[in-house]
Amino acid sequence: MLGSSSPTFPVVVSSFFLGAAVVCASGAAFAAVTQPNGTVIPVNGGAALSGYINGSANNDNINEGIDVVQDAAVEPQVFSPLCDFSGKYIAKGGGANFAVGWYNVDDSVPSENPPKYVPVDLGANLNVAAPNSDIQILFPFSGALPPPDQVNLSAVSIRENPAYKGGYIGFVLIPNPNGTGSGNATQYHYTEHRFNVLCTLCSNPGPWYSDLIYKSKMLANTFYLGFEDLDFMNAAGSAGVNGNDLDYEDFLFRFTGVACPGAGQPCDVPGAQGACAKGISDCDAQGTLICKPVLQPGSQGEACDAIDNDCDGLIDDDATCPPETVCNGGTCVASCESGEFPCLPSFVCKGSLCIEESCANVVCPEGEVCDGGACRAPCAGVVCPAGQVCSGDHCVDPCTGVTCGEGQVCVSGVCIPGCACRTCATGESCHVDSGQCVETVCLGVSCDAGTHCKAGQCVDLCDGVTCPPGEACQAGQCAVDVPSATSSSSTGNFVGSGGAGGDGGAGGAGGVMAGGGTSAGGAPPGSGESGSCGCRIESAASSVGGTGLSALLAALLFARRRSNGRERRPRANESR
Numbered sequence: 056m057l058g059s060s061s062p063t064f065p066v067v068v069s070s071f072f073l074g075a076a077v078v079c080a081s082g083a084a085f086a087a088v089t090q091p092n093g094t095v096i097p098v099n100g101g102a103a104l105s106g107y108i109n110g111s112a113n114n115d116n117i118n119e120g121i122d123v124v125q126d127a128a129v130e131p132q133v134f135s136p137l138c139d140f141s142g143k144y145i146a147k148g149g150g151a152n153f154a155v156g157w158y159n160v161d162d163s164v165p166s167e168n169p170p171k172y173v174p175v176d177l178g179a180n181l182n183v184a185a186p187n188s189d190i191q192i193l194f195p196f197s198g199a200l201p202p203p204d205q206v207n208l209s210a211v212s213i214r215e216n217p218a219y220k221g222g223y224i225g226f227v228l229i230p231n232p233n234g235t236g237s238g239n240a241t242q243y244h245y246t247e248h249r250f251n252v253l254c255t256l257c258s259n260p261g262p263w264y265s266d267l268i269y270k271s272k273m274l275a276n277t278f279y280l281g282f283e284d285l286d287f288m289n290a291a292g293s294a295g296v297n298g299n300d301l302d303y304e305d306f307l308f309r310f311t312g313v314a315c316p317g318a319g320q321p322c323d324v325p326g327a328q329g330a331c332a333k334g335i336s337d338c339d340a341q342g343t344l345i346c347k348p349v350l351q352p353g354s355q356g357e358a359c360d361a362i363d364n365d366c367d368g369l370i371d372d373d374a375t376c377p378p379e380t381v382c383n384g385g386t387c388v389a390s391c392e393s394g395e396f397p398c399l400p401s402f403v404c405k406g407s408l409c410i411e412e413s414c415a416n417v418v419c420p421e422g423e424v425c426d427g428g429a430c431r432a433p434c435a436g437v438v439c440p441a442g443q444v445c446s447g448d449h450c451v452d453p454c455t456g457v458t459c460g461e462g463q464v465c466v467s468g469v470c471i472p473g474c475a476c477r478t479c480a481t482g483e484s485c486h487v488d489s490g491q492c493v494e495t496v497c498l499g500v501s502c503d504a505g506t507h508c509k510a511g512q513c514v515d516l517c518d519g520v521t522c523p524p525g526e527a528c529q530a531g532q533c534a535v536d537v538p539s540a541t542s543s544s545s546t547g548n549f550v551g552s553g554g555a556g557g558d559g560g561a562g563g564a565g566g567v568m569a570g571g572g573t574s575a576g577g578a579p580p581g582s583g584e585s586g587s588c589g590c591r592i593e594s595a596a597s598s599v600g601g602t603g604l605s606a607l608l609a610a611l612l613f614a615r616r617r618s619n620g621r622e623r624r625p626r627a628n629e630s631r
Contacts, residue, residue, distance in 0.1 A: 086341070088127045090264060090301070091257035092292055097123055097267065097281075098301045107146045107307055108269065108279055114145050114309065119272050121279075128268045130342025131315040132247045133160045133223040137276055138462070138476035140312035142208035144194050144201055149284040149305030151240035152198040152231040154182065156190040157213060160223040160247070169243065169250035172229045181233070184218070191218050194308070196231045214476065221485075222478060223316060228265070228282045228306055235284075239298055242286045252287040254295050263287035263295065267303045270340050276314050282306040315342060319477055321467035322346035329363025329370075330355070333453070333468045349469055360456070361385025361449040370447040381407045385449050424448055426524055438521040440531045441507060448523050450533040464490040505530055 087095045097104050101123035110118035136157075158170040170189035174181050182195040193208060194201070213219050228244040235241065244265035245251055251262045265287060271277035281303035288297045315338035324334040324346050334346040352366040359374035359382035376387035389396045391404035398409035405415060413428030423430040434445035443450045444467075453468030463470040471477070473490030483492040496511035506513040516531030527536035 087124065088129055088264065088267065089259070090296070091254040091259045091261045092295055093258055094296070094301065095124070096127065096264065096301050097303045100124060101127075101302060103148065103302055104267075104281055104304045104307070107304055111145075114143070117273055119269075119279075121269055121272060123267075123269070126269055126340045128270070128341050129248065129264050129266075130268065131338060133225050133316060134246075134278070134310075134313040135316060135318070135478040136213040136219070136224055137312040137314060137472065138212070138214060139276075140208075140211060140213050140310070142193055142211070142311070143309040144206040144307075145279075145309055146304050146307040147197075147200040148302065148307075149240075150198060151235040151237045151284045151305075152196055152233075153235060153240075153284060153306060154192050154196040154229045154231070155194045155226065155282075155306065155308060156184075156192045156229055157224045157226055158190045159218070159220045160225050166249040169245060170225075170227065171243070172232070174232065177233055181231075188218075190227060190229060191216060192229075193226075196229075198236055224313075226266075226280055226308075226310070228284065237285070239285050244282050244284075246280070252289060254287075254289055254291070256289060256291045257295060258291070268342070270338065270342075271309075271311075274311055276318075277309060277311040278313060280308045280310065314477070315344070316478075317344050319471050321469045321471065324348045327366065328368055329366035330468075331366035335469055335471065358456075359385060359387050361447045361451050363446075383408055385447065385451065434523070436521060437523050438519060439533065440516060440520050440528060441509075443533075445523070450522065450526075462490075466491070507531070 089095050105121070105123045107113055108119050108121050108123065110116055154172075156172060164170070172190040172192075173185040173188035175183045175185050182192050184191050191213075193211065195205075200206070213224060225246045227246070230241055230243065242252070242265075243250070246266055246268070248262040248264070251265050253262050254260060266280055266282045269279040269281075271279065282305055283299040283301065283303060284305040285299045286297055287299065288295050290297075318337050320336045322334045322336045324332050327334075327348060331348055331350045331352055333350065334348045336344055337347050339345050350366065355364050357364045357372060357374045359371055359376055361370060361384060363370045371382045371385065374382040376382050379390060379393075380387040381390050382388075390407040391398050391409050392407040398404050401412055402409040403412050403415055411425070411427065414425035417425045417428060417430065419425050419430035422432070424433045433448040437445040437448075437450065439445050439450035442454075443452050445451075454465035457465045457468065457470065459465050459470035462473055462476065464473045474485035474492045475487060475490065479485055479492035482495060484495040484498050485491075486493045486498065494508070494510065497508035500508040500511065500513065502508050502513035506515055508514075509518070517528035520528040520533070522528050522533035522536075525536055526533040528534075
């Protein structure tokens with residue numbers, strides 16, 4: 056009789072790869088921000104700017120620990136607004152009269168035709184954008200720091216603004232059309248460099264940087280923007296600087312609820328393995344996109360789900376199963392050891408599991424599996440159904456067992472904001488009901504059961520799928536491809552209709568895939584999928600019960616061995 060824990064021989068050494076929508080990179084090395092004339096900014100160490108950002112009352116006593124020279128950046132130039140957008144007017148070191156606003160980013164707009172602000176009128180409605188205005192006001196025109204009751208934006212939603220077009224936004228410092236109080240302060244200053252003054256006569260030709268950007272180290276999805284307010288000129292040396300003091304606290308703002316392009320998406324953590332390879336994209340202090348891990352090795356235990364949960368390089372090792380069962384291919388199945396559940400012809404019982412006779416004495420190199428007496432790479436040539444990935448030679452749903460918080464959805468095994476609060480990729484649009492980004496051409500398309508929308512057409516869920524050897528795609532799941540089998544006490548047919556599910560064990564930890572259970576992500580819109588399925592019994596009940604025999608059938612046909620001679624979880628048990 057077996058205990059509740061399965062044997063410790065592992066399955067296969069493998070990483071769990073996520074479908075990442077972004078290319079992740081390690082953080083960029085420090086490089087000072089330098090103006091076209093060679094001046095490192097902010098000048099003189101940025102003492103005033105540092106004082107505001109690091110612990111000042113103006114910044115709500117938040118001590119960011121930011122080095123305003125080393126951490127200075129001019130990226131990102133554009134941002135994705137989130138649902139929880141808010142702002143803080145921290146400082147105004149300059150005397151000119153400006154407002155700050157946002158505009159929709161449009162790469163098709165020529166650089167010589169930048170966005171402009173058009174007010175309803177130049178009087179009482181100066182801070183109200185006209186319908187034909189490219190720019191919307193955040194903080195109104197002022198020649199001084201607003202009073203305390205006007206320095207916070209707490210009820211502004213860019214995403215709900217009728218002017219918002221659903222993509223990225225840029226920020227801009229807007230000169231008062233009635234005059235700024237200075238003849239040398241007439242220019243708009245954009246976070247998009249291409250709209251600012253170019254210095255073609257400088258030693259390093261390029262745009263003058265009228266703003267600096269700092270990513271918060273203390274607040275999520277938060278950036279500081281510091282602007283210069285005077286005009287820049289196309290001239291070399293100090294003539295091009297034109298009186299700007301380059302301290303970047305003429306106008307200083309803190310914006311929360313904005314993300315850099317590509318942030319907040321599932322990604323692959325470089326060098327990580329198993330469940331720890333799952334991450335969420337973000338940008339570093341220099342605006343470079345990176346992949347931040349969601350889990351650390353050993354932070355969660357192993358479950359029987361065909362996933363390396365504890366990130367030790369071994370799939371389902373030490374996974375816990377009910378008594379008299381063992382973990383096999385991500386499913387707890389009955390043991391063949393007692394003889395009550397003998398193996399299929401051409402399989403032998405070894406270590407409580409049925410393995411192929413041809414693989415019984417085969418020792419494969421690390422990371423390979425034995426199939427038909429030959430070693431091969433797991434998942435080689437496998438194309439899993441939509442929303443699934445191949446792990447340990449099984450197609451699994453990375454969102455199985457994940458429980459996301461309110462307003463979040465599971466994508467590729469990690470919880471991210473629903474698409475109502477983030478920007479979908481090019482060619483995709485927000486399916487509001489599911490919170491998922493879908494192909495734009497699939498919005499509004501309703502597909503029958505067994506099909507899903509692809510490129511605007513309803514196609515079979517198994518279209519284009521190549522399952523692991525010995526499995527066949529059934530209703531969008533790679534299931535054991537086995538003829539009807541009978542138990543010693545039943546002539547009923549038992550059909551495997553489920554995927555490689557778990558044992559109903561631990562749910563998601565930290566918003567990432569952690570084990571068995573039902574997928575929190577559900578089926579994609581228009582797919583016609585049920586969202587879950589398992590083995591079913593077509594006729595009379597077996598003497599071992601539907602659950603036990605169904606689990607056996609889910610484990611048929613795939614016996615493997617590891618390189619050190621310890622047996623890999625096979626899939627070859629069946630009631631006879």
